[in-house]
Amino acid sequence: MEAHFNLAAYTLLYLTVITSLIFLWKSNLLLKKLSFWFAALAFVSLTLALIQRSIASGRLPFATMYEFTFLFAWGILFFILLLKIKFSSEVLTAIGALMAIIIISYGSTLPSDIRPLMPALQSIWLEFHVVTAIIAYGAFGLSCCLGILYLIKEKADSKGLGQSLPPVTKLDSVMHWSVAIGFPFMTLVLITGAVWAEEVWGRWWSWDPKETWALITWLIYAGYLHSRKTYGWQGRKAAIMAIVGFIVVLFTLFGVSLLLPGAHSYV
Amino acid sequence: MNDKQFHVGPEGKGILRSLSSMKTGLVLLLLLGAVSSLGSLIPQGEQVSFYRAHYGELLGSFLLLLSFDKLYSSWWFILLGVIFACNILLCSMQRVKNVKNLRSAGSVLLHFSILVVFAGSLLSGMAGKSAYIEIDVADTADLSTIGFPGYHLTVKDFKIDYYDTWEPKQYTSSVLLLDAKGNRIVDEISVNHPLKTEGLTIYQNSYGWMTKGRIIGEKGDQPFELINGEELKLANGLILKILFVPDFDPLSGNLQSKTPLPNNPHLACALIKGEQLLDVQIISQGDTQKIEDVTIAFDGYRYYTGLEVKKDPGVKVVYGGFFLMLLGLACRYLTPPPGTKVSEVVQ
Numbered sequence: 001m002e003a004h005f006n007l008a009a010y011t012l013l014y015l016t017v018i019t020s021l022i023f024l025w026k027s028n029l030l031l032k033k034l035s036f037w038f039a040a041l042a043f044v045s046l047t048l049a050l051i052q053r054s055i056a057s058g059r060l061p062f063a064t065m066y067e068f069t070f071l072f073a074w075g076i077l078f079f080i081l082l083l084k085i086k087f088s089s090e091v092l093t094a095i096g097a098l099m100a101i102i103i104i105s106y107g108s109t110l111p112s113d114i115r116p117l118m119p120a121l122q123s124i125w126l127e128f129h130v131v132t133a134i135i136a137y138g139a140f141g142l143s144c145c146l147g148i149l150y151l152i153k154e155k156a157d158s159k160g161l162g163q164s165l166p167p168v169t170k171l172d173s174v175m176h177w178s179v180a181i182g183f184p185f186m187t188l189v190l191i192t193g194a195v196w197a198e199e200v201w202g203r204w205w206s207w208d209p210k211e212t213w214a215l216i217t218w219l220i221y222a223g224y225l226h227s228r229k230t231y232g233w234q235g236r237k238a239a240i241m242a243i244v245g246f247i248v249v250l251f252t253l254f255g256v257s258l259l260l261p262g263a264h265s266y267v
Numbered sequence: 268m269n270d271k272q273f274h275v276g277p278e279g280k281g282i283l284r285s286l287s288s289m290k291t292g293l294v295l296l297l298l299l300g301a302v303s304s305l306g307s308l309i310p311q312g313e314q315v316s317f318y319r320a321h322y323g324e325l326l327g328s329f330l331l332l333l334s335f336d337k338l339y340s341s342w343w344f345i346l347l348g349v350i351f352a353c354n355i356l357l358c359s360m361q362r363v364k365n366v367k368n369l370r371s372a373g374s375v376l377l378h379f380s381i382l383v384v385f386a387g388s389l390l391s392g393m394a395g396k397s398a399y400i401e402i403d404v405a406d407t408a409d410l411s412t413i414g415f416p417g418y419h420l421t422v423k424d425f426k427i428d429y430y431d432t433w434e435p436k437q438y439t440s441s442v443l444l445l446d447a448k449g450n451r452i453v454d455e456i457s458v459n460h461p462l463k464t465e466g467l468t469i470y471q472n473s474y475g476w477m478t479k480g481r482i483i484g485e486k487g488d489q490p491f492e493l494i495n496g497e498e499l500k501l502a503n504g505l506i507l508k509i510l511f512v513p514d515f516d517p518l519s520g521n522l523q524s525k526t527p528l529p530n531n532p533h534l535a536c537a538l539i540k541g542e543q544l545l546d547v548q549i550i551s552q553g554d555t556q557k558i559e560d561v562t563i564a565f566d567g568y569r570y571y572t573g574l575e576v577k578k579d580p581g582v583k584v585v586y587g588g589f590f591l592m593l594l595g596l597a598c599r600y601l602t603p604p605p606g607t608k609v610s611e612v613v614q
């Protein structure tokens with residue numbers, strides 16, 4: 001069942017990308033509606049897949065890299081859809097859906113067997129730690145998409161893709177809004193992780209590569225928020241920082257697990 | 268958004284001025300990030316020879332000279348942290364004067380909490396200590412041997428809970444801790460549930476099997492206790508290597524244990540001379556077997572538990588910092604910006 005829901009989500013995400021692209025080429029109200037509903041249904045399918053997995057394993061799907069990768073895609077889609085409240089953009093929907101497709105494709109290559117919780121993971125901190133990470137990463141994923149939109153809009157204000165986009169100032173302020181949501185949650189990821197590490201390993205901070213890179217991520221977004229005030233880094237520079245920040249997020253999540261061994265590395 | 272005015276630079280000139288500027292803070296922030304990343308890319312805490320072999324004579328020596336092998340505890344990394352802390356302190360002090368509402372108070376609190384966490388980690392580094400110890404079930408260890416005088420720890424029992432798949436679910440040590448004043452603490456320690464007393468915290472870290480036997484000789488027996496997988500040096504350059512098989516499968520006869528439970532305990536003994544494997548025998552509990560010229564008795568087995576013992580006054584300070592940080596975050600991000608009408612918030 002879970003596999004069916006995942007496949008449905010995957011297909012719907014492709015349909016989202018295709019309809020958004022056709023809309024950009026030939027704008028049409030029906031296509032606009034379709035692309036939104038495809039994305040919303042993809043989100044629902046992904047939610048059902050995760051619920052199905054929770055039922056099958058008798059616990060929340062928080063315990064393996066496979067599970068966290070799907071949650072990650074879920075979080076990004078959540079924020080992309082949430083932003084519809086602020087403004088609607090087919091380019092944003094397309095980029096967000098594409099991001100989710102890439103993450104899910106990678107997730108599908110990971111071992112998907114349902115495993116019981118090992119002793120280290122049996123802690124209430126698992127829930128707090130993972131939930132805050134999903135929110136922080138979802139918001140950072142959104143700000144990266146907005147950063148890309150910003151650069152597109154800046155390059156081609158009134159032609160091509162740029163035409164359909166809201167003005168740069170609007171993009172910039174929404175990007176700031178999403179970083180300002182992600183940052184406190186990232187702080188919570190670090191705090192819950194530290195308290196957990198103190199309970200399970202007896203060291204609240206041990207410079208394990210995953211911890212170190214989580215701290216670097218945090219420093220970068222702190223830099224984003226501060227440089228806005230000090231240097232007035234809005235717009236282009238802020239957009240580039242949001243994109244770089246998210247690349248570091250991806251490295252923390254996937255790169256560290258693959259390349260840098262540590263206590264966290266099986267995550 | 269009238270937060271802007273809180274970030275206006277201080278009056279005056281000189282080092283103090285630049286140390287308290289947010290631009291300096293930003294540079295330090297990114298510098299700390301960059302340096303931290305180096306520590307995750309360069310392996311930490313290896314032997315001196317490793318760095319020379321890996322990075323070449325010149326670069327290797329350079330890395331060692333600047334303590335890149337222990338980057339996070341090197342003097343210059345800590346100095347960088349201290350300068351950063353001073354920067355935050357000076358910045359925050361200026362902003363305290365301008366606190367007008369809950370939101371700006373939250374922001375100042377958030378910055379201040381970083382200092383508390385930093386102070387706590389310095390305290391951990393200076394006054395905290397921790398050590399690992401392995402204790403056999405039914406034994407008592409004097410913790411002064413690992414730097415905690417006055418404490419005696421008895422391991423009364425150790426057990427493992429399994430899932431249906433025989434994957435471990437939880438490890439639990441039942442212990443009795445005696446302190447210098449004669450207080451007795453009886454408790455269970457499992458993963459994620461350390462034993463916390465006033466001064467000490469004890470964590471479940473690992474476990475294993477301990478086996479007991481004898482080498483039988485004409486002039487008397489030589490008893491041994493070996494951790495599973497260990498070796499024992501015998502006379503004439505012979506080495507005895509053992510493997511404990513808790514649930515031996517007589518049908519297959521191989522050394523793979525059927526389950527992790529001690530249903531049919533056997534000891535596999537290999538006799539090695541130099542590089543050469545002379546013979547292997549499998550002995551059941553209570554039995555004696557001859558391997559080449561050596562006679563070995565397998566008498567018994569028990570678990571040992573691996574515990575991490577820690578004393579760290581810094582943790583309380585760090586947790587205090589976390590608490591302030593949460594409070595600061597709540598004030599900063601959960602209160603609406605001044606001048607916002609309720610209707611806008613709802614929207």
Ligand code: HEM
Pocket residue numbers: 062063064065068120121126129130133189190192193194195196197198200204205210211212213214215217252253263264266267
């Ligand atoms: C980028 C930030 C981080 C992410 C996305 C993240 C994610 C996760 C996830 C998904 C788990 C769940 C269990 C698993 O699959 O193993 C986990 C476990 C854990 N995390 Fe994090 N984490 C991050 C940062 C941290 C930090 C900074 C700390 C400590 C200071 C920390 C400490 C822990 C501990 C102690 C565990 C559980 C025990 C274990 O893995 O053995 N994490 N983390």
